[in-house]
Amino acid sequence: MKLILNTWIFENAIKNEADQIELVDRVAKLGADGIEVRREYFKDIDLELKAIGERARKQNLIVNYSVPDEIFLEDGSVNPRLERYFDEGKLMGINKIKFNTGHFDRFTGNLKKALGGLPLDQIEMNVENDQTAVSGTVQAIKTFLDQANKAGLTQLGYVYDLGNWGFTHSDAVQSAKDLAKYTHYIHLKNTIKHEDQMVTSADLDTGMFDWKNIISYLPRDVSFALEYPMENDEQILEQIKLFRREVGEY
Structure with missing residues (x-):
């Protein structure tokens, strides 16, 4: 399994113009296997x-791409920006691209025709x-992926985001069981x-979820990403060690 660092980890550096x-x-x-680039963090x-x-290839790093946009717009039509996002991904040589499901x-169209033109054989x-009622429920995700599978789009998959289940007040364990196959x-x-709100922890072991138990319900042969802001590289290294120590026993 590979460990990816999502660039939200470096929020302070981004705020300081990195x-x-x-x-x-x-x-x-830091010794990770790859980087997950966030589209909203681009400056140019x-x-x-x-x-x-180019730099990732020199460093032999995997590149994944997080795009804060949805596949289906409010009227149910397919987002016309998807093709552009894939083109951006090709320039970075990405392995994976991530969206929200949307509406x-x-x-009401033909799903295979609507999405089949995207380079799904390459990316x-x-x-x-996510943290919304539209794209952040098991039902919404499973319905889409069930239909995609029936349409022959079997390469479409799911990113299990542990922390977001807290924001939607959902059962993270049951969600893992329900969505494991995808x-x-x-x-x-x-x-x-x-107090009255949810916040993201800076430590995997601090919070409402027993992450080590939850990942036991999910596939072993997938990539993992750490995705939460941390203060410095020392803290990041400690979290990488924590992950590798625990997952090595998983």
Whole structure:
């Protein structure tokens, strides 16, 4: 299994004007297997796309791409920006691209025709449980992936995002059981209830979820990503060691 660092980890650096090109080298020095680039963090997307790809190849890093957009728009139509996102991914040489499902409940067309033109043979496309009622429920995700599977789009998969189940007040264990067969990628973060709101923890072992138990219900042969802000590289290294120590026994 591979360990990816999502660039949300480096939130402080991003706020201090670092770009994601720089973060490729930082991820490599931390000993991770890859980087997950966040589209919303680009400062000069045309410059950064190619440079990230080149630098990642030199460092022998996997590149995944997190896009904060949905597959199906509010009227149920397929998002016309999807093709552009895949083109951006090609420039970086990505393995996986991630979206939110959006309003698949309002889609009325032919699913294979609608999505079959995307380069799914080159880039793995996944959906994630986000923090909304539209795209953040087991029912919404499973309905879409069941239909995709029936339509022959068997390469479409799911990103199990542990922390987001806290924001939707869902059962993370049951969700893991229900979505395990579609899970291609796992995002790890924990969630703390602070007064009347949920916040993301900076430590996998601190929060409302027993992450080690939960991943026991999910596939072993998938990539994992750490996805929560941390203060410095020392803290990141400790979390990487924690993950590798525990998952080595998984």
